[in-house]
Amino acid sequence: METRLRAIPICASKNYFMKSPRLSDTANSASTKEKRLHLERLVSAAAPTPAEINAGSDVVSGLTQTPKSLPPKYFYDDRGSNLFELICQLPEYYLTRTETAILQGCAGAIANLTGPCEIVELGSGSSTKTRILLDAYSQLEYPLHYLPIDISPTILESSACQLLADYPSLQIHGLVSTYELALAKIAPSPLPTRMICFLGSTLGNLNAQECDLFFSQIVGALQPGEYFLLGIDLDKSKDILEPAYDDSQGVTAAFNLNMLRHLNRRYEGNFDLAQFEHWAFYNQEKCQIEMHLKSKKAQKVQLRALNLTVEFAAGETIRSEISRKFNLNNVKEELSQRGLMPVQVWTDPNQWFGLMLCQMSDGNK
Numbered sequence: 001m002e003t004r005l006r007a008i009p010i011c012a013s014k015n016y017f018m019k020s021p022r023l024s025d026t027a028n029s030a031s032t033k034e035k036r037l038h039l040e041r042l043v044s045a046a047a048p049t050p051a052e053i054n055a056g057s058d059v060v061s062g063l064t065q066t067p068k069s070l071p072p073k074y075f076y077d078d079r080g081s082n083l084f085e086l087i088c089q090l091p092e093y094y095l096t097r098t099e100t101a102i103l104q105g106c107a108g109a110i111a112n113l114t115g116p117c118e119i120v121e122l123g124s125g126s127s128t129k130t131r132i133l134l135d136a137y138s139q140l141e142y143p144l145h146y147l148p149i150d151i152s153p154t155i156l157e158s159s160a161c162q163l164l165a166d167y168p169s170l171q172i173h174g175l176v177s178t179y180e181l182a183l184a185k186i187a188p189s190p191l192p193t194r195m196i197c198f199l200g201s202t203l204g205n206l207n208a209q210e211c212d213l214f215f216s217q218i219v220g221a222l223q224p225g226e227y228f229l230l231g232i233d234l235d236k237s238k239d240i241l242e243p244a245y246d247d248s249q250g251v252t253a254a255f256n257l258n259m260l261r262h263l264n265r266r267y268e269g270n271f272d273l274a275q276f277e278h279w280a281f282y283n284q285e286k287c288q289i290e291m292h293l294k295s296k297k298a299q300k301v302q303l304r305a306l307n308l309t310v311e312f313a314a315g316e317t318i319r320s321e322i323s324r325k326f327n328l329n330n331v332k333e334e335l336s337q338r339g340l341m342p343v344q345v346w347t348d349p350n351q352w353f354g355l356m357l358c359q360m361s362d363g364n365k
Contacts (some may be wrong), residue, residue: 036164042177056306063310069319072205077262081152083255085126092243098353099231106346107136114227116142118189120196122179124148127159129199144170145191149182183221194226201233204324215338222360228340230356235325238282245280245289253278256291259320268304288324292317328354
């Protein structure tokens with residue numbers, strides 16, 4: 001069945017670049033994978049360095065406050081990244097298939113609006129959705145430059161190598177990094193413009209203060225006329241939301257518990273995963289899903305690399321993730337106030353999910 005899209009025009013996209021390079025202009029680019037791929041590590045997957053231990057201050061502060069919490073970035077070691085790819089295929093997890101259907105319907109319009117551009121993807125994972133965009137830009141014979149950013153070096157390298165095999169003209173500069181570090185360090189685009197993609201409603205993992213900081217980082221990484229493509233999950237019934245985060249096969253539970261395994265390895269911890277359980281629910285007042293790790297008994301846990309001992313009461317939880325659900329008009333207003341001007345918004349027929357293309361205005365640089 002054909003997916004119907006609702007396109008909501010906002011304003012005409014400003015034409016910053018009169019001449020558009022074509023694919024034929026880059027015909028002399030290197031054809032071997034080795035010459036078309038550059039991977040750069042901004043963070044290490046090995047034992048923590050002193051700098052990385054300082055970065056673990058978010059673990060210390062999160063586990064010593066009341067109530068306890070941890071940043072969702074600790075989900076994404078290699079195992080966590082693979083588990084999340086499995087979550088995206090679950091029948092209960094509507095987000096991925098809904099966003100993918102929207103993107104399939106509007107990728108051509110996005111390519112026409114932006115013209116030739118470097119595609120930057122935050123939290124690229126397996127780059128499945130990226131292929132939809134690459135296909136659209138290829139059909140217009142635009143040069144293909146892709147800058148994936150992911151915390152998992154294994155996932156990043158494997159997906160990059162597969163993309164290079166499938167797109168002979170593609171150039172990839174991958175960053176093994178957190179979003180914050182990567183956005184502060186990415187060089188100017190080699191193409192006339194750039195589009196930073198933040199898909200999967202990962203924005204929902206940030207609280208209001210973190211979201212404010214993130215948008216500031218996006219603004220800092222964009223030049224006037226460059227683009228920001230944002231995917232957001234829209235508010236809906238808890239009967240749809242809760243199963244998406246507590247699936248019948250237990251994959252989300254394994255993903256949640258893997259955070260503790262990751263901390264054990266990275267910070268020399270002794271979390272006993274069998275003594276914690278997954279708990280997820282929809283907080284209607286705050287319009288957000290909350291995922292927690294609940295202690296089954298009173299216990300103590302050590303993270304030796306952080307010189308930290310944590311006590312848990314029976315039933316006490318660590319909040320591992322929030323997933324906020326959004327109102328389109330509120331998000332458009334917030335982005336506009338920062339100079340990220342909405343160009344067009346696409347939704348699915350149920351209005352479960354929204355994809356928003358914004359352009360950086362001149363006045364904010």
